[in-house]
Amino acid sequence: MTHRIDQTFAARRAANQSAFVAYIMAGDPDRAASQAFLNALPDAGVDIIELGIPFTDPMADGIVIENAGIRARESGTTLTSVLDMASEFRKTNDTTPIIVMGYANPLHHMGYVKFAAAAKAAGVDGAIIVDLPPEEDGDLRDAFEVHDLALIRLATPTTDAERLPKVVAGTKGFVYYVSMNGITGDSFAQAGFVTEQVTRVRDAANLPVVVGFGVKTPERAREVAKDADGVVVGTSIVKTLHEDGPEAALALIRSLADATHTPR
Amino acid sequence: MDNASDTNTAYPDANGRFGDFGGRYVAETLMPPILALEKAYEEAKADPSFQKELDYFMTHYVGRPSPLYFAERLTEHAGGAKIYFKRDELNHTGAHKINNCMGQLLLAKRMGKKRIIAETGAGQHGVATATVAARLGMECIVYMGAVDIVRQKPNVFRMRLLGAEVRAVHSGTATLKDAMNEALRDWVTNVSETFYCIGTVAGPHPYPAMVRDFQAVIGREAKQQILEAEGRLPDAAVACIGGGSNAMGLFHEFVPHKEVRLIGVEAAGKGVKSGLHAASLTGGTPGILHGNRTYLLQDEHGQIADAHSISAGLDYPGIGPEHSYLHDIGRAEYVSATDDEALECFQLCARLEGILPALEPSHAIPRTLELAKELGKDGLIIMNMCGRGDKDVFTIADALGEHISEGTEG
Numbered sequence: 001m002t003h004r005i006d007q008t009f010a011a012r013r014a015a016n017q018s019a020f021v022a023y024i025m026a027g028d029p030d031r032a033a034s035q036a037f038l039n040a041l042p043d044a045g046v047d048i049i050e051l052g053i054p055f056t057d058p059m060a061d062g063i064v065i066e067n068a069g070i071r072a073r074e075s076g077t078t079l080t081s082v083l084d085m086a087s088e089f090r091k092t093n094d095t096t097p098i099i100v101m102g103y104a105n106p107l108h109h110m111g112y113v114k115f116a117a118a119a120k121a122a123g124v125d126g127a128i129i130v131d132l133p134p135e136e137d138g139d140l141r142d143a144f145e146v147h148d149l150a151l152i153r154l155a156t157p158t159t160d161a162e163r164l165p166k167v168v169a170g171t172k173g174f175v176y177y178v179s180m181n182g183i184t185g186d187s188f189a190q191a192g193f194v195t196e197q198v199t200r201v202r203d204a205a206n207l208p209v210v211v212g213f214g215v216k217t218p219e220r221a222r223e224v225a226k227d228a229d230g231v232v233v234g235t236s237i238v239k240t241l242h243e244d245g246p247e248a249a250l251a252l253i254r255s256l257a258d259a260t261h262t263p264r
Numbered sequence: 265m266d267n268a269s270d271t272n273t274a275y276p277d278a279n280g281r282f283g284d285f286g287g288r289y290v291a292e293t294l295m296p297p298i299l300a301l302e303k304a305y306e307e308a309k310a311d312p313s314f315q316k317e318l319d320y321f322m323t324h325y326v327g328r329p330s331p332l333y334f335a336e337r338l339t340e341h342a343g344g345a346k347i348y349f350k351r352d353e354l355n356h357t358g359a360h361k362i363n364n365c366m367g368q369l370l371l372a373k374r375m376g377k378k379r380i381i382a383e384t385g386a387g388q389h390g391v392a393t394a395t396v397a398a399r400l401g402m403e404c405i406v407y408m409g410a411v412d413i414v415r416q417k418p419n420v421f422r423m424r425l426l427g428a429e430v431r432a433v434h435s436g437t438a439t440l441k442d443a444m445n446e447a448l449r450d451w452v453t454n455v456s457e458t459f460y461c462i463g464t465v466a467g468p469h470p471y472p473a474m475v476r477d478f479q480a481v482i483g484r485e486a487k488q489q490i491l492e493a494e495g496r497l498p499d500a501a502v503a504c505i506g507g508g509s510n511a512m513g514l515f516h517e518f519v520p521h522k523e524v525r526l527i528g529v530e531a532a533g534k535g536v537k538s539g540l541h542a543a544s545l546t547g548g549t550p551g552i553l554h555g556n557r558t559y560l561l562q563d564e565h566g567q568i569a570d571a572h573s574i575s576a577g578l579d580y581p582g583i584g585p586e587h588s589y590l591h592d593i594g595r596a597e598y599v600s601a602t603d604d605e606a607l608e609c610f611q612l613c614a615r616l617e618g619i620l621p622a623l624e625p626s627h628a629i630p631r632t633l634e635l636a637k638e639l640g641k642d643g644l645i646i647m648n649m650c651g652r653g654d655k656d657v658f659t660i661a662d663a664l665g666e667h668i669s670e671g672t673e674g
């Protein structure tokens with residue numbers, strides 16, 4: 001539902017703030033622990049949740065998220081169980097958007113039409129599918145359209161002026177701007193460059209622009225939040241959860257969310 | 265390259281589709297570079313000076329044309345159709361892989377890219393890429409699964425001698441598919457200066473078509489050679505399949521000739537029923553991996569399954585999309601051969617023909633022998649002897665329980 005997404009951005013915008021988007025790998029380290037962590041995210045200041053779907057061949061991810069995916073798969077996580085986690089979350093929260101994020105094959109294998117219906121029923125709001133560029137996402141977009149689900153597109157530093165309109169056309173909810181050429185967990189691009197890019201993408205899309213890839217610290221989140229409508233942190237949350245446990249990860253999230261929410 | 269076979273380039277379509285297969289399933293960061301690559305390739309293809317330079321290197325550096333050789337004693341052994349080998353194992357660096365590398369790296373040169381990356385399984389594509397990169401004065405980084413580095417030690421050392429950096433990939437199954445993931449990660453990170461030289465007819469469009477076109481010299485030569493030798497086209501063309509580049513290279517010229525059976529042999533590992541195999545068409549279902557939609561080994565949740573083969577070059581859970589298409593329209597047949605069959609035929613070929621085949625084409629031999637019997641004395645078969653077995657002697661010694669060197673396992 002783009003409704004939850006739209007309301008989330010509207011509320012933050014009204015307070016002159018950027019939204020905080022947290023990525024977690026569903027099922028890492030196991031279903032119960034991951035569910036508890038997921039359910040705790042809104043109270044820690046998370047505005048939008050990106051729920052990772054594990055995949056054997058995560059070619060846009062660095063080693064931290066790849067290893068989280070391996071732990072999740074080893075604990076029995078499947079596309080269906082990821083949706084089950086969303087359903088469970090919705091029992092106590094009807095406002096925080098959940099965007100599932102992953103790779104095309106598990107969805108393709110289930111069938112896009114079946115997946116869209118199941119995602120809707122589970123209370124999912126949209127999806128980011130890394131290896132479905134605009135050229136290849138038509139079938140999934142059609143399936144999503146039926147249920148008013150948002151298929152969120154990625155814009156990158158290589159998306160030039162000629163290509164950008166094609167990328168943002170048909171995207172719903174928000175546009176995800178990948179801050180640098182690289183994989184998750186790499187270091188961040190120059191701040192000035194990002195300011196310029198966010199403006200460029202927002203002008204073309206007329207939608208909120210969230211910035212992800214490479215944001216790790218509250219300082220960086222605060223800086224990005226000055227320009228972006230949302231700030232995404234993934235790798236450092238996943239890493240802290242794995243190495244130091246949920247309390248430490250929630251503390252990190254609180255500090256990142258506070259920094260992101262600094263009024264402009 | 266001559267253009268005699270341009271009647272046969274209707275596929276892929278403008279979106280890189282062979283029927284329902286192929287496409288460009290890549291992260292947005294890579295879309296602009298693959299569109300630029302497609303454009304550069306189309307321009308090069310139409311430019312006689314590019315063709316001329318490629319022809320020059322193919323003749324004087326790669327050593328083409330490769331012979332079409334009548335395997336007389338193997339033919340006698342099978343007791344049926346005449347078996348010919350297309351001897352691409354005699355190419356510089358010992359396999360068909362260099363046909364493609366020569367083409368892609370000349371294209372990279374034309375595009376002004378000086379940093380070359382590649383993935384490799386058996387190491388043959390890595391060696392060929394490192395070789396051509398050395399010749400053209402380019403930097404070369406080869407990603408190779410840690411498991412394959414152990415299996416194909418001689419090739420790892422060859423790559424290093426040629427000045428390439430070999431980067432071990434430990435993630436996933438630490439084999440070819442993971443090397444490809446890692447190469448894709450490198451490409452997204454170093455996109456502007458890097459040319460990714462994919463080693464088979466897979467990956468996002470334009471790779472499946474481009475690699476096929478560079479390998480199609482195999483079938484063009486073979487057709488001319490068999491017409492000279494026998495005055496007619498063969499009844500069948502047989503090739504082993506990892507990603508499918510040597511097979512597409514042999515098949516492409518014959519696709520319009522419906523009377524020529526096209527037979528691809530996948531790796532059945534310990535047997536397709538055992539679940540430990542690499543036979544994507546025989547035992548897989550359509551899915552999306554590494555930039556294209558094609559038949560894949562996967563579980564009921566759409567997770568990619570591990571492939572298994574004694575041959576590192578065939579140990580891949582997917583297959584080029586054009587093969588998936590030829591399979592579905594019934595134009596080509598796909599069968600398989602087990603590790604044990606390949607090992608047995610490796611030894612047979614060594615003793616009867618004095619040729620040590622690579623483990624990859626060793627998989628094509630058992631099905632070729634059966635087919636020879638089936639077709640009878642009047643039959644005519646071309647099998648692609650796409651690589652030589654020197655790189656495999658340690659693996660084979662291991663499998664035969666002989667100890668010939670330190671560190672054949674590890």
Ligand SMILES: Cc1ncc(COP(=O)(O)O)c(C=O)c1O
Binds near residue numbers: 361389577652
């Ligand atoms: C000699 C040889 N044959 C075959 C293959 C498999 O690749 P393809 O199916 O693309 O020809 C390899 C791959 O490394 C190889 O080295």
